[in-house]
Amino acid sequence: MxxxxxxxxxxxxxxxxxxxxxxxxxxxxxxxxxxxxxxPMADGGEGTVESLVSMTNGEIIKTEVLGPLGEKRIAEYGLLGEGQTAVIEMATASGLELIRPEDRNPLLTTTYGTGQLIKHALDKGVSRILIGIGGSATNDGGAGMLQALGVSLKDENGEELDFGGGPLGQLQKIDLSGLDKRLSAVKIDVACDVTNPLIGASGASAIFGPQKGATPEMVEVLDRNLTLFANLIKQEIGKDIAGMEGAGAAGGLGAGLVAFLNAQLKKGVELVIEYTxxxxxxxxxxxxxxxxxxxxxxxxxxxxxxxxxxxxxxxxxxxxxxxxxxxxxxxxxxxxxxxxxxxxxxxxxxxxxxxxxxxxxxxxxxxxxxxxxxx
CATH class of the missing domain: 3.40.50.10350 (Glycerate kinase; domain 1)
Structure with missing residues (x-):
């Protein structure tokens, strides 16, 4: 049998x-x-790296990154047994559970560490990356991730933006000239089980912001800033991601991954079924x-x-x-x-x-x- x-x-x-x-x-x-x-299975959230690594006799890679508040910390991701696929859980670098409840503030938190994990995987020579984006502490539209991968986000004075969903409101120019060229040859799948758009009453800020420490006033600021970000993305790179299903996942990280890294958003369990x-x-x-x-x-x-x-x-x-x-x-x-x-x-x-x-x-x-x- x-x-x-x-x-x-x-x-x-x-x-x-x-x-x-x-x-x-x-x-x-x-x-x-x-x-x-x-x-061993998972649904794209916590445990996905462990399941896929054990299934393929892969390895866990540890590296230093910046955490959600810009602090140095050790995060990890998985390299599958064939050596060509990386599996990343963004929560290990930019997760809500990494911050004490009293310190949670999505005006400040960044996805920079998630971008560092992607860059480290590129250094390993992978051709495929699976990213699980549940459990985020962030509301920056993936801006920090992009900065880690070489994108320059500038204010009206040509200065680089600080981290977080708050400074995103000062964004005037998106400079893609430094974006890591290796990304063009890598297939990126995103495990995303929410359908929320980036902005509006059912968007990232309104629905998920409060659990990340946002007050009602912060939610208004964050939504306004993500709207600015979405408008600039449409204007400068021709992608309209504001109302896209799943764009609001992980504080807009879903939008950033699709717009700049040509990622595909899929249901987590479907991706794990595929990868196993x-x-x-x-x-x-x-x-x-x-x-x-x-x-x-x-x-x-x-x-x-x-x-x-x-x-x-x-x-x-x-x-x-x-x-x-x-x-x-x-x-x-x-x-x-x-x-x-x-x-x-x-x-x-x-x-x-x-x-x-x-x-x-x-x-x-x-x-x-x-x-x-x-x-």
Missing amino acids: KFVLAPDSFKESMSAKNAALAMEKGILKVFPDAECVIV GLEERVKGADYVFTGEGSIDGQTLFGKTPYGVATIAQKYSIPVIAFAGKIGKGVEPLYDHGFNAIIGILSGVTTLAEALENGEANLAFATENVCRVLKL
Whole structure:
């Protein structure tokens, strides 16, 4: 029998790879001769680098960058096993969790460190970059990233802009002459699961600014500055990104990546499916096992198990999903490729105990499902 094991991480309990290994352990107790194909998954957010690096026997690269407030820090990205693809989570360089709540201020925060990670990957000779842009602390439209890659953003006096969404309001000239020439030969995919435009009532500043520390007054300033940025982009390079779906992701980083780096915005799980070669791996499988920490009604909107089930459904392969918690609204999943959704807890427990015993619980739940399959 062939089992494809394609879980996401069970947050704070086990990585996607360890979850797949726990599933394998349970399967082999019942089917000792089974073929288990391990495909650690993610949805483009936290854990994407780890999943793809472990899947391809790649490596984690660490380098010094400027953090969201301009401080020096060590960030990391992944280099996949073939040596030609880099995977970057922008949050490791420019993420909200890097700043204490009382210090969060999107007028000041910058994506410069994310640009430094891209430049470091170019130095490694990559031809493809996947960038996950969730969890940002920024609202600068990707301006800092562009500066790190050689773009000059000048005010009316010809001086370089300071970092942050605030100084962006002084922008008068975008000079692309110094943009790293290597970018023209690199394919850039962006894992982006939000559809917000760059500006307006549903744009980057209004919707995401407050969670990054923006007051209502700051939101007005930030939106006005991004509007100026979008107008200059349209005027100087001929790209209209203000209303584009996903342009508002990561405080407008989505817009900057599309406008200046010719990046493609795609759903995160779809990109991970592509980069792992999941579709080819599920062919000929008897069962696909997937799962993550929580499965509920939101799973249908692009979460990892849904993406996995969609691929398996194309080949009429049964899908069994495992979860630490099964929330409300899972019933529609049974119409979208899920054959069963199994909770892994074996009894009443504290959250701390559940997280600590996640691998053992998942292995045991998988074993019991296989015992039913063996019947």
